[in-house]
Structure formats: C-alpha cells, structure tokens
Amino acid sequence: MTQPQAVFTHGSTMRHVLNMTAASAMGLLTMFGVDMVDMYFLSLLGHQELAAAVGYAGTIIFFLVSVSIGLQIALGALVARAEGSHQRDLARRFCSSGLIFSFSTSLVISAVGWFYLLQLLQLLGASGLTLEYALAYAHILLPNMPFLVLGMSAAAGVRAIGDARRSMWATVIGSIVNAVLDPLFIFGFNWGLEGAAWASAVSRLVVLAVAWYALFHVHRLPRRITWREFVADLTPILHIATPAILTNLATPIGGGFVLRIMSRFGDSAVAGAAIMGRITPVAFCAIFALSSAVGPIIGQNAGAVQYGRVRSTLRNAAWFNAGYTLFIWLVLWLAADFIVSAFSATGEAAELILFYCHFLVGAFAFNGALFVANASFNNLHHPHWATAFNFGRALLGTLPAVYFGAQWFGARGVMAGEAVGSLVFGSVALYAAFGLVARLDREHVPLAVTGRAEAGAVERQPPV
Structure with a gap:
C-alpha cells in the first residue's frame, strides 16, 4: 500500500502559508x-466606564484562558502522537486524562480568582x-x-485526530450564538453589562x-480511566503543559502591568485601550493565524531534512506578515475617525484610538515576527526559546518602555512603550x-520525533 506523502514537503511554500493561514x-x-461586536453594543449604552470595566475583567479572564491554551496544547500533542x-x-486514555486535568486545574484557578x-x-x-461594573461582569x-x-480542550482533541472542520465549527457556532444573544440580553432584556x-x-x-459531540459521539475518543492511569499520565501532560x-x-502578565x-490616566484612557484591544485582533486575525499555520509546514520539512524549504517558509511568512500589516495600517488610518464615532469614544479614549490607528499599527509587524519565530522554535x-523571548518581551521590553513612556508622554507613551517592546524582541526572535535553521541545515541531521516540539505554545490570544 502506498504511504501518504507529507503534503508540505513539496509545492510552493508561499501557497502552503497562504492556504493554512x-x-x-x-x-x-x-x-x-464577536468580542468586538460585544464592545460595540456596550458602547451604545453611553458609559465609558463599561468599556473600561471589560478591559479590567478581561485581563483576568485572559490570564485563565492563557493557562487553558497550555493545557490544551498538551492534550492535543499527546492524542496526536498516540493516534x-x-x-x-x-489516544482515548490521554484524551480522558487531559480533559480531567484541564477541567480540575481551571476549577481551582477560577475559584482562587473568584475569592480574590x-x-x-x-x-x-x-x-x-x-x-463595580468589572466585579459584576467577572462574577458571571x-x-x-x-x-x-x-x-477548548475537547476541540483540541478533535483537531488532534485530524478533524479540523468540526473543531472550527465549535468556535464558529459558539460565536454566532454570542452575537445573537448580545443585543437580546443587553437591550431586549435590559441587562446591560451583565447581559x-x-x-x-x-x-x-x-x-x-458542539466540541463534545464531535469528540465523543463522532470519534468515540474519551474512555473510562483508572486513578492509576491518570496519575501515570500526569508526567507526559506536565512535560508539555508546563513550558506551554x-x-x-x-x-x-505584561498586559496586566500595561x-x-x-x-x-483615568477610565477614558482605559476605555480607549480596551476598544483597540477588541479591534486589533479582528484586524490582525490573519497574523494570529499565521503562527499556527506555519508550524506544520516547518515541522514536516524539518523532519524531511529540507531546511531550504524551512528557510523559505520563514521568509514567506515574514513577507506576508509585513505586507498584511501595511494593508491593515492603511485601512485603520482611513477608518480611525469612524472607529471613534462608532464606539462613542470621547476625550482621552478618542485621542488614544486616533494615535494608535495613525502611528502604532505598523508596530504589530514585530508581534507577527515574534509569533512566526516562536512557531519555528516550537x-x-x-520551545524554551519561545518561552524566553515571550518573557523577554514582557519583562525586559514592555515593562520598562511602558513605565518610562508613561512618565514622559502620558497615556500615549504607554501605548508606544508596548510597541517598543515588541519591536526589539520581535526582530531579535526572527533573526x-x-x-537556528541555518545551524540545523549545516548539521543536516533530522530532528528526533519527541514531544518537545509541541511543548511551546502558539500565541493566539490578543492582549486585552
């Protein structure tokens, strides 16, 4: 029987990058x-404190989501390897252990977050x-x-066995439900922020x-496991989940400091940052997707010892990142006044939105460079390189630049400082x-198939 050929080891690497992205x-x-529409509906209520409250509560929620991404990476990697x-x-055993561990860990962290x-x-x-608004929002x-x-973990299990379509539909259907219920709950039931x-x-x-239906009823993946099996599975789970x-x-952590x-500088400044924190991920969704798109392409070609194609993939991803950022910069520059009007932003919020759209959008290319570099490290x-560069950006790049930017230029300096941190570490990481690819090419040794390749996390969540 003919063995299936790794699809990314032949053909145009740019085409693969574009299709996967x-x-x-x-x-x-x-x-x-949906997050952006959510913020838009709240802005119609006419209180900038609501947008600021979502920014504060969203930062805490984002912390928990970041942990969950690391947990689902471990589940997906173990299930995929076994499959x-x-x-x-x-694979069924790893899926069950991963689901139990993810749920238990999130339960503990959520409880701690609730009490504090x-x-x-x-x-x-x-x-x-x-x-008060942030408390009401986060308490729900x-x-x-x-x-x-x-x-999210169930969807990761579905992806791990190759059913990307059903995994995607779980997110899409959930988002559609959110978009339909938002105006009904906020305005129809007059629940406001709680809605x-x-x-x-x-x-x-x-x-x-939706994800559970695909995982259990379609693929029959989870199964009953014993306590001994669960304890034994904790070692490989933590081996991947910890660095992720x-x-x-x-x-x-960096976002919380920012x-x-x-x-x-007041609720108006926080509201402006929160509004852009919802618009930016929508505008740059292709760059966030790029980080997960290039990983399989790089992995297959590295496994085939085709480091010229790995280098080509990195180069094409970098060009796509730069070109897409320039396009979005032009779009947001032209749409800046419309964004201010649509979200009813005034005062400091309006000034920050205009400042970001006119001068800081281009800096996101360096975030994209870091995403692509981390995907290659993983x-x-x-994967430890990805961890080092992410913390380097947050602690050595963002924190001091934001602190001194605030001292010298106020709220605008905070936004600019965040961009400076990305500029430095994004450039160095891509270099x-x-x-790394050049060194591996000189050695010309195929990479061993181990779990370490999946240990680093692909950064998909936007800063809040």
Missing part, C-alpha cells in the same frame, strides 16, 4: 469579531463605578471558565456541547529563528 483565520475572525502511532486506545477578584481588580487599577464569567476550558456576560457564558456552553503555560502567561499604568525542538 486562511483556514485558521476563519475561526479566529469569528471569535475575535499517529496507531494506538487509538492510548476584588483585590485583583484593584491591583490592576480599577476603582469606583468601574470597579469566572464560574463559567471551567466549561470554556473543557470546550453581555451572560451571552458569553451561554456561548461557551454551546462551544462545549509559561510561554502563554508572559502576555497577560493596564495598571494606563489606569493612572517545531524545531527549541534567531533564521540562525
């Missing part, structure tokens, strides 16, 4: 688009009416977080239901990625 971007566009070696029973929610929001800088979403994590939170909570249950979680936590500094058995 387009497929991945569809699901992300739906998910990020690829034709060990379906082991007031202190956490105050630490981020929330106060007064904005603090935090108990729902374990179900979101379970849904937006309840719409999100219901949509997460829908994601879980660490890599992902760099972004919310929000804390921005809070010094698939070339150097390091090309250097």
Whole structure:
C-alpha cells in the first residue's frame, strides 16, 4: 500500500502559508469579531466606564484562558502522537486524562480568582463605578471558565485526530450564538453589562456541547480511566503543559502591568485601550493565524531534512506578515475617525484610538515576527526559546518602555512603550529563528520525533 506523502514537503511554500493561514483565520475572525461586536453594543449604552470595566475583567479572564491554551496544547500533542502511532486506545486514555486535568486545574484557578477578584481588580487599577461594573461582569464569567476550558480542550482533541472542520465549527457556532444573544440580553432584556456576560457564558456552553459531540459521539475518543492511569499520565501532560503555560502567561502578565499604568490616566484612557484591544485582533486575525499555520509546514520539512524549504517558509511568512500589516495600517488610518464615532469614544479614549490607528499599527509587524519565530522554535525542538523571548518581551521590553513612556508622554507613551517592546524582541526572535535553521541545515541531521516540539505554545490570544 502506498504511504501518504507529507503534503508540505513539496509545492510552493508561499501557497502552503497562504492556504493554512486562511483556514485558521476563519475561526479566529469569528471569535475575535464577536468580542468586538460585544464592545460595540456596550458602547451604545453611553458609559465609558463599561468599556473600561471589560478591559479590567478581561485581563483576568485572559490570564485563565492563557493557562487553558497550555493545557490544551498538551492534550492535543499527546492524542496526536498516540493516534499517529496507531494506538487509538492510548489516544482515548490521554484524551480522558487531559480533559480531567484541564477541567480540575481551571476549577481551582477560577475559584482562587473568584475569592480574590476584588483585590485583583484593584491591583490592576480599577476603582469606583468601574470597579463595580468589572466585579459584576467577572462574577458571571469566572464560574463559567471551567466549561470554556473543557470546550477548548475537547476541540483540541478533535483537531488532534485530524478533524479540523468540526473543531472550527465549535468556535464558529459558539460565536454566532454570542452575537445573537448580545443585543437580546443587553437591550431586549435590559441587562446591560451583565447581559453581555451572560451571552458569553451561554456561548461557551454551546462551544462545549458542539466540541463534545464531535469528540465523543463522532470519534468515540474519551474512555473510562483508572486513578492509576491518570496519575501515570500526569508526567507526559506536565512535560508539555508546563513550558506551554509559561510561554502563554508572559502576555497577560505584561498586559496586566500595561493596564495598571494606563489606569493612572483615568477610565477614558482605559476605555480607549480596551476598544483597540477588541479591534486589533479582528484586524490582525490573519497574523494570529499565521503562527499556527506555519508550524506544520516547518515541522514536516524539518523532519524531511529540507531546511531550504524551512528557510523559505520563514521568509514567506515574514513577507506576508509585513505586507498584511501595511494593508491593515492603511485601512485603520482611513477608518480611525469612524472607529471613534462608532464606539462613542470621547476625550482621552478618542485621542488614544486616533494615535494608535495613525502611528502604532505598523508596530504589530514585530508581534507577527515574534509569533512566526516562536512557531519555528516550537517545531524545531527549541520551545524554551519561545518561552524566553515571550518573557523577554514582557519583562525586559514592555515593562520598562511602558513605565518610562508613561512618565514622559502620558497615556500615549504607554501605548508606544508596548510597541517598543515588541519591536526589539520581535526582530531579535526572527533573526534567531533564521540562525537556528541555518545551524540545523549545516548539521543536516533530522530532528528526533519527541514531544518537545509541541511543548511551546502558539500565541493566539490578543492582549486585552
């Protein structure tokens, strides 16, 4: 019988980059688009404190989501490896252990977040009416977080056995439900901010239901496991999940510091940053998708010892990143006044939106460079490099630049400082990625097939 050929080891690498990015971007566009529409509906209520409250609460939620991404990477990697070696029973066992571990971990973290929610929001800088709004919003979403994590993990299991279509539909259907319920709950039932939170909570249950149907009823993946099997599976789960979680936590840690500094300039400034925090992921969904798109292309060609194609993939991804960023910069420059008007932004919020759209959008190309570099590190058995560069950007790049930017230029300096951190570490990371490929090409040794390639996390979540 003819063995299937790795599809990415032949043909145009640019075509592979474009096709994979387009497929991945569809699901992300739906998910990020609903977040943006959510913010738009809240802006119609005419209170900038609502947008600021979502920014504060969203930072805490983002922290939990970042942890869950690391957990689902571990589940997906173990299931895929077992399935690829034709060990379906082991894949079912890893799936069950991964789901139990993900749900239990998120339950503990959500409980801690619930009991210390007031202190956490105050630490981020929330106060007064904005603090009350943020508490009401997060009190609805935090108990729902374990179900979101379970849904994301189930979708990862579906992807791991090659059913990307059903995995995507879980996100798409959940996002559509959210978009339909938002105006009904916010305006129809007159629930306001709480309505937006309840719409999100219901949509997460829908994601879980759709993903679970595909995982259990279609693919029959999970099975009953013993306590001994679960304990034994913790070692491979933690081997992959630990560096993945660490890599992902760099972004919310840096984002929390940025929000804390921005809070010094009032709710209007936080609202402006929160609005752009919802628009930017929609505008750059293709760049977020690019990070997960190039990984399989790089991995297959590295496994085939075709490092020239690996280098070509990196180069094409870098060109796509630069060209797409320039296009979005032009679009947001022309749409800046419309964005201010559509989201009813005034004062500092309006000024920050205009400043970002006119001068800072281009800096996202360096975020894209970091995403692509991290994807290459993860698939070339150097996930610790991705962790180092992510924390380097957050701690050495973003924190000091934001701090001094705030001292010298106010709220605009905070936004500009965040861009500076990305500029430095994005450039260095991409240079390091090309250097790593060159070294592997000189050695001309195929990479061993181990779990280390999946250990680094692909950064898909936007800063809040």
